[in-house]
Amino acid sequence: xxxxxxxxxxLLWRIGEVVETRPETPRTKSLFLEVPGWEGxxxxxxxxxxxTAEDGYQAQRSYSxxxxxxxxxxxxxxxxxxDGEVSPYLTDVLRAGDGLExxxxxxxxxxxxxxxxxxxxxxxxxxxxxxxxxMIRHRAAARSDASCRLLYSSRSREDAIYVExxxxxxxxxxTLEVFHTLTRSQPPGWTGYSRRxxxxxxxxxGWPSEERPLVFVCGPTPLVETVATVLxxxxxNPARVKTxxxxxxxx
Amino acid sequence: MxxxxxxxGFRGRRRQQAQDIHLxxxxxxxxxxxxLSAGPTPRTPLExxxxxxxxxxxxxxxxxxxxxxxxxxxEITTDIHCVTKxxxxxxxxxxxxxxxxxxxxxxxxxxxxxxxxxxxxxxxxLEEVTGGKAWIAYSYGGEPLEPQHGGPARLLVPHxxxxxxxxxxxxxxxxxxxxxxxxxxLGYHNHGDxxxxxxxxxx
Amino acid sequence: xxxxxxxGNAAGGLLGEIFPFEMTTAQVTCANCGSLWRxxxxxxxxxxxxxxxxCASCDNVxxxxxxxxxxxxxxxxxVRYLQAEQA
Numbered sequence: 001x002x003x004x005x006x007x008x009x010x011l012l013w014r015i016g017e018v019v020e021t022r023p024e025t026p027r028t029k030s031l032f033l034e035v036p037g038w039e040g041x042x043x044x045x046x047x048x049x050x051x052t053a054e055d056g057y058q059a060q061r062s063y064s065x066x067x068x069x070x071x072x073x074x075x076x077x078x079x080x081x082x083d084g085e086v087s088p089y090l091t092d093v094l095r096a097g098d099g100l101e102x103x104x105x106x107x108x109x110x111x112x113x114x115x116x117x118x119x120x121x122x123x124x125x126x127x128x129x130x131x132x133x134x135m136i137r138h139r140a141a142a143r144s145d146a147s148c149r150l151l152y153s154s155r156s157r158e159d160a161i162y163v164e165x166x167x168x169x170x171x172x173x174x175t176l177e178v179f180h181t182l183t184r185s186q187p188p189g190w191t192g193y194s195r196r197x198x199x200x201x202x203x204x205x206g207w208p209s210e211e212r213p214l215v216f217v218c219g220p221t222p223l224v225e226t227v228a229t230v231l232x233x234x235x236x237n238p239a240r241v242k243t244x245x246x247x248x249x250x251x
Numbered sequence: 252m253x254x255x256x257x258x259x260g261f262r263g264r265r266r267q268q269a270q271d272i273h274l275x276x277x278x279x280x281x282x283x284x285x286x287l288s289a290g291p292t293p294r295t296p297l298e299x300x301x302x303x304x305x306x307x308x309x310x311x312x313x314x315x316x317x318x319x320x321x322x323x324x325x326e327i328t329t330d331i332h333c334v335t336k337x338x339x340x341x342x343x344x345x346x347x348x349x350x351x352x353x354x355x356x357x358x359x360x361x362x363x364x365x366x367x368x369x370x371x372x373x374x375x376x377l378e379e380v381t382g383g384k385a386w387i388a389y390s391y392g393g394e395p396l397e398p399q400h401g402g403p404a405r406l407l408v409p410h411x412x413x414x415x416x417x418x419x420x421x422x423x424x425x426x427x428x429x430x431x432x433x434x435x436x437l438g439y440h441n442h443g444d445x446x447x448x449x450x451x452x453x454x
Numbered sequence: 455x456x457x458x459x460x461x462g463n464a465a466g467g468l469l470g471e472i473f474p475f476e477m478t479t480a481q482v483t484c485a486n487c488g489s490l491w492r493x494x495x496x497x498x499x500x501x502x503x504x505x506x507x508x509c510a511s512c513d514n515v516x517x518x519x520x521x522x523x524x525x526x527x528x529x530x531x532x533v534r535y536l537q538a539e540q541a
Contacts, residue, residue, distance in 0.1 A: 011470040015256055039509075048467040051258040059263055063463060085264040085285070093260045101256055106470060107463035108479040109494020200482075221457050248457035288458045289499050289506045291513055335502035370515070414503060437504055437520030438527035451522035 011106065013050065014038075015099045019073060027227065028089045028127060030066070033074040033100060041069055042215065043110035043134040044244075047076065047104030051086060061086045064130035064218070064244070065105065068137035069119045077161060079127040110216065110244045114139055118146030118214060121206050123227050125153045125219025128246055129161055132218055136176070140169055149177045151205045153197050153223065155184040179205050197223065199230045209235035218244040264312040275445035279336040279442050284398045289433070293368035293398070293419045300403055302387060303422035307360035312352070316403070320389070322347045327386060328430060331407040331416070344407055346388030349380045349423070360425035364432060365406050368419040372432035374441070375408065375415060378427070384410055387420060412443040412450070462494040465505050469493070472526055473538075480538040486514035486533065493517075505531060 017024035017037035023029050046064045053095045067075035080091040094100065112120065120139070122132040129152055139148060166178045181193035181201065193201055207213045215236060217227045224245045231241050259274050265279040282353070297316045314322070327344045348441040364374050379385070388407040389396050396402030401418030408415045414434050440449040448454060462478055469477035478494040489511045496516055499506040507517040509532070520527040531535070 003399070011467060032266060046463065046466075051261045052256060053261050053263055054257050057263050057265070062467065089258070089261050094258075101258070103467060103470075106466035107476075107494065108466075108476040109492055110463050112459065149357075207280055221459070243461050245460045247460060285502075286458070287501045287503065287514075289501045289504075290508060290515070291459070433518075434503055434520065436527075437518055437529060438522040438525060439503065439520060451525075453522075 011103045013101055013103045015101050016074065018094055018096050018098045018100055019143070020096055021094065021212075024077060025159050027159065028077055028079045030093065031076045031078060031090065031100070033076070033102075035102070035187060038074060040107035041065055041074075042108075042111040042113055043138040044131045045105035045107045045134075046131065047102045048072075048106060049076075049086065050101045050103075051089060051092075053219055054102065059085050062106070064135045066130040066137075068134055068141050070138065070141035077127060077130045077133075110218075110242050112138070112145040112214065114142035114146070114215065116146075116214065117144075118148060119207050119211055120146055120148040121213045121215045122148065122150045123195070123202075123215070123217040123219075124150065124245075125152075125223035126155075127161070128217075128219025128223075128244070130218070132216060133162055135216065136166070136169065139176070140173070145175050146213060147175045149179065149205060150205075151179045151181070151197065151201070153181045153183060155187075156182055157187045157190075189203055197227055199234070202227065202230050203234065204213070206231070209237070212237065212240065215241040216244070217241065219246055221245040221247055225226070256401050268316075272340070275332055276420060276448045277450075278336055278338040278445065279333055281339065284328065284339065284400065285332075285333070285335075285337060287335070288399075289367050289371065291348065295419070297402065301421070302352075302404070304356055304425065305422060306424035306426055307358050307359045308425055311451050312356060313316070316331055319347065319387075319404075324371065325386065327388070327407065327409075329407075331409050334412040334414055334443070334445075334450050342359045343392055344386065344388040345390035346386035346407060348383065349385040349387065350383065352387065352423075355426075357381055357424050358425045360427055362426050364424045364426055364430050365417040366422055366424060367417050368421055370433075371417055371419065373406075374412075374430050374432045376392075376429070379411065380408060381408075382421075385402045412440075412445050412446075414439065414442050415443055459499055459508075460535045462492070462496040462498055462507065464500060465493070465498045465507055465517075465519075468505050472519070472528065475538045475540075477538070479534055482516055482536050484509040484512065484514055484536040485534040488513040488534075491516075492526060 016033040020032040046062045048062050050060045052058050063076040066077045078090045081087045124132045137173050169177045170176045186194050212221050217224050232238050300316045302314050330340045332338045385408045387404050389404040406417040406420045466478045479492050497508045504520040514532050516532040518529040
């Protein structure tokens with residue numbers, strides 16, 4: 001298994017080229033980037049993106065990297081926030097051929113490498129799936145057999161990102177299980193969960209604390225805090241429950 | 252590096268400025284009321300809230316919430332300017348003038364430190380909060396001040412950058428020597444006049 | 455619960471400008487309550503005027519960073535010890 005080494009130098013702003021944009025759901029879009037001089041990343045890390053207007057005004061936000069370290073192109077997935085300043089630009093204006101200024105990879109704490117093993121419990125809310133998708137893709141590329149369960153909360157089937165890819169990965173891999181919960185509306189015949197993540201759901205989906213899973217929780221802050229609190233109440237070691245809050249609206 | 256790069260088609264959140272609006276240098280108008288936070292939002296119950304004048308005074312003063320609300324109050328309409336460059340014009344507040352609170356206070360002190368729930372502080376010369384320049388405001392836009400905007404009450408000193416209008420204020424400490432507060436000790440200008448663009452040390 | 459707080463990773467970019475080593479995995483001891491955290495586990499408030507990193511247990515300010523033209527101002531009084539791994 002190849003070891004991924006992240007050289008630790010000063011973070012530099014670089015200009016990546018948008019090679020493709022792809023709508024994923026009504027509210028989200030994937031951005032595929034080629035970044036000259038990119039030195040690799042670990043699953044779970046993020047980049048800071050900076051936009052500069054012609055008069056010098058700047059706005060900066062962080063976006064999790066959704067691609068695996070093994071992937072050729074760097075992928076970000078952006079949720080368009082109604083009153084956002086940066087996300088509407090990234091989803092509505094940015095197109096293939098444009099430059100996007102970014103720096104990274106950032107964050108050494110919320111990361112998972114296949115050599116760490118499992119079992120792995122991933123809990124995502126909305127666009128919080130992004131860094132966890134990087135972990136799932138890395139796990140597949142590294143052919144890890146660490147047991148992995150994803151609990152993914154979305155408003156509706158249409159708002160869930162990567163559904164086909166997750167189905168495909170889980171179908172071909174007995175050690176990956178994907179659980180969806182759709183909190184606002186469900187398609188006809190839906191047999192999955194249809195409520196906000198709660199203690200009962202985490203008990204059903206997650207491993208008992210004796211299994212000592214590594215847990216990663218990412219999404220809107222209220223969801224992350226509820227899940228992290230419940231997991232610790234269920235006996236999980238807080239040092240093994242890592243969180244990435246996306247803020248009040250979620251990304 | 253990335254000098255000269257700009258993002259095609261990006262304007263940001265700024266509103267178009269009407270020609271006849273005169274803002275301090277470097278400011279722009281914004282819709283909404285941004286919430287900036289350096290820590291958890293304090294949630295002091297009104298039964299526990301009080302406001303004090305302490306420090307270099309002959310006799311410290313203290314008002315509980317009910318007593319405070321019985322003091323004569325004023326309606327204030329004013330422009331506010333944040334050092335992060337957004338401005339709002341014509342904001343409306345209701346509060347007690349700091350002049351009212353200092354009416355019976357005897358002091359030789361020349362400076363104040365405003366202290367707040369959560370530990371925030373900001374410093375001002377006494378003459379910048381007297382003479383009708385400052386209030387303890389408990390109402391914004393006709394409604395009780397929300398916790399995220401500093402409620403139950405915040406200091407309001409609109410002629411200076413808005414970090415001086417300390418949220419969750421619980422009192423003023425009168426001091427003989429100036430004591431830089433939370434942001435003033437972290438690189439921000441000690442005085443903070445938006446019209447002279449006094450944002451940082453050395454400006 | 456405070457909706458505006460983020461995890462320590464959110465300060466990774468700014469801290470990465472200042473420190474030549476990975477700060478989000480550095481261990482800090484809170485000068486107020488003595489608890490031990492990785493910076494990635496601390497609570498970050500990304501105020502527009504500066505970044506404030508607080509102890510996840512007692513909310514004490516661990517690290518404050520202010521920005522000015524061509525300068526950083528760093529207050530780390532809230533950290534008793536900082537321990538970082540050599541690369």
